[in-house]
Amino acid sequence: SMETNKRNYFGISQGLIKFHPKQQYCLTAECIEAAAAVLSKINQSVDPCDNFYRFACDGWIYNNPIPEDMSNYGVYPWLRHNVDLKLKALLEKPISKRQDSEAVQKAKILYASCMNENKIEKADVKPLLSILRHSPFRWPVLESNIGPEGLWSERRFSLVQTLATLRGQYSNSVFIRLYVAADDKVSNRYILKLDQASLSLSSREDYLENTTEAKSYRDTFLQFMVDTAVLLGANASRAESDMKSVLKLEVKIAEIMIPYENRTSEVMYNKMNISELSAMIPQFDWLGYIKKVIDTKLYPELKDIGPSENVIVRVPQYFKDLFRILENERKKSPHFCLNSFRGVFPCGQQESLVSGTFISSKQFYCLLQIHSPLSLV
Template identity: 55%
Template sequence: MEMEILSGRGTKQSAAPTTLMKAALTASVCLCLALLITVIAVSQKSSNEEFCLTPECIEAAGSILKKMDITAQPCDDFYQYACGGWLKENPIPEDFSSYGIYPWLRQNVDLKLKELLEQPTTEADLEAVKKAKVLYRSCMNETALELLDAKPLLKELKKPEFRWPVLENALGFDVRWVAEKFNLLETLAQIRTQHSKSVLIRLYVSPDDKNSQRYIIKFDQASLVLSREDYSTNTTEAQQNREALLRLMVDVSLMLGADAKTAEAQMKSALSFEMKLAKIMIPFENRTSENMYNKYSLSKLQRTIPEFNWLSFVRATIDSKLYPDLSISSSESVIVRAPQYMKDLIKLLNATDSRTVANYVVWRSVLSRVTTLSRRFLYRYLDFARVTTGTTSLTPRWDKCVNYVEGTLMYVTGRLFVDKHFQEDKKHMMEELVEGIRWAFIDMLEKENDWMDAETKKKAVEKVTHIHKVLGSEINIWWSNSSF
């Protein structure tokens, strides 16, 4: 009985707590479910806010995925994983030695410019646009190019500053090269002015590296035809490239009228000179910002390297018709980016006979013009390019002409492109992007950069703050008149 009583009491006494526990458990489960639903909802909302799902973003994401190869294991071959799709869809074009996203973008822009430049001229076109279309059509006239053949270049080679020793009397006794009349400074200046080509000494104007508000004249070592390593090493590839270059030099001089025996001997000497030139050039790894910032006045540079008339050289490169009021004096500041090269160059010039120097300098001018001549010159240059760069076909004529017009009339083609293809509603997005990058860079400078001192940071922030952006239609500020 006692057990029954106890049992009965026990049953009655435990009934209330069990009910409460069930109620509490039920409430807890409901609360957990509510919290879970809330978390999921917040997570979904956060996900929607975190990821851009606009058509433009989806298109961009698809473009990135298309360039990848997600079947590759990133830990085994990350390059294939990241770029496999691009490699499959974009083999190197036959007229390119290398290819990537920037050449691809460049080619797409060129195709759009081609379409614009090929449109018929209308009365509504601005005068500058009409000139751009005329220039493009003139460049595309291959019939005229074939008829002219080498005549435009031969006409240049008759001028006193462009006479080529290797041709001897081929263009006439009165226009042959004469050692006593050879003026290296004048020849270098005229090649720079008329052909936009720097030989031996590169002269250009750009912002001062330590004061971007100011433009300054700069002197630097000029480029070579081949890479520096092709002249300084004796690998099989380097020897093949040098031989291909020599054969090009000889053949082009023969095509312009030189004697075969003379061409072989004199072009070998010119190539030997370029090999010596390569040895005195400052290698890339030594061309640091600090090493290349050497400020002089022209008078101080003249005292440092007196064998070359620096002031006369600068003055000779200035087009007095284009800049009649521009005056350069000996007090003008310049930056010499490779002082030791300049000193060694003078020594090399003094140790080399003037015929070899003239042959080399004028050859570089001739080479810059070869690809503007008739097809027999183009195909001879292609044979050289096959060996040295691996290209197997000529650049399409339209592509060359688009780039020529763009380089000559940059703001005109820019205006044409913007008017047709720039979407004004995207300008605000780009402004936000630029400002975001600017803000992020300044934030990184101020919070994460621990190797700059305070003064350097301050100057860096000032420089970033004053970067001027030009977006789309803002190109119109560069020219608003109808003529050029």
């Protein structure tokens, strides 16, 4: 039978690997370490024909429990953590003008300034309030505290400008994730890709499930938003009302996000030019957004991007639903509860709300500020 053949195949394969008399083995320290790493991740007591997932992953799951400050965990977060440890060691070395390039020197200065908690505490919320007085980031909930120069105006508000400024200047993707990567079907060419952006909580399920845990995440997140607004000078009752609207908006967006299991390579490969994208989703100025995000002073060769530029739209249906939701929100509320505050919150604490706690390490937050923009280079 097919089942018997599969078992025989695994048995014969394992036998050849273990007992082939002419097999040449690599016994260097690196090979032994790699072999030990593989063995530590598998469960040899499980028959791979019965449960290949447990055979391949049990060891890793057992040895790597989900950290207390995270709602999910996997090989990629584990790898990111290990890279961060090495990056931290490099950034904490003294600046050497002779050996360090200008980019490395700037990265070390940025990391050191981020870690300077005394200076940050002394500055308090003044730098953030200064940003929130800028037109793209004016926050209606702060109108009673921020002064006439910071008043929000629906007439002056530009969704394109706000999202582009968040992405271009603060490396923060709100609603839309724009990035450059290899074309999935022409791997030697790079192309612009558009995808759904992540929300404030760790997963889509945290917004949609009615479990005690998911509800506690939402409650904690709501309280964090209210507390932050009040800290910046908002009226408490106004802050609670507005932040409830923001949370409702994020729940609506979570409902339309494409779940992980449906994000297959074929489904997400939708290649078209910007003109075609604009015809498909006319509610948003796609070309204007892309041109505002790209730093043409730094990359002058990109200043001529036009309607004929090809892009890969990974989630067309999400974008159609997104702008329908945003249009309805704009009609319902004169202040349009945009969650753009996520791009300028101090310390990015909203990014790691789990069990009512904030980011576990100041160092890893500062590392995030370094490698997030650097990954775009």
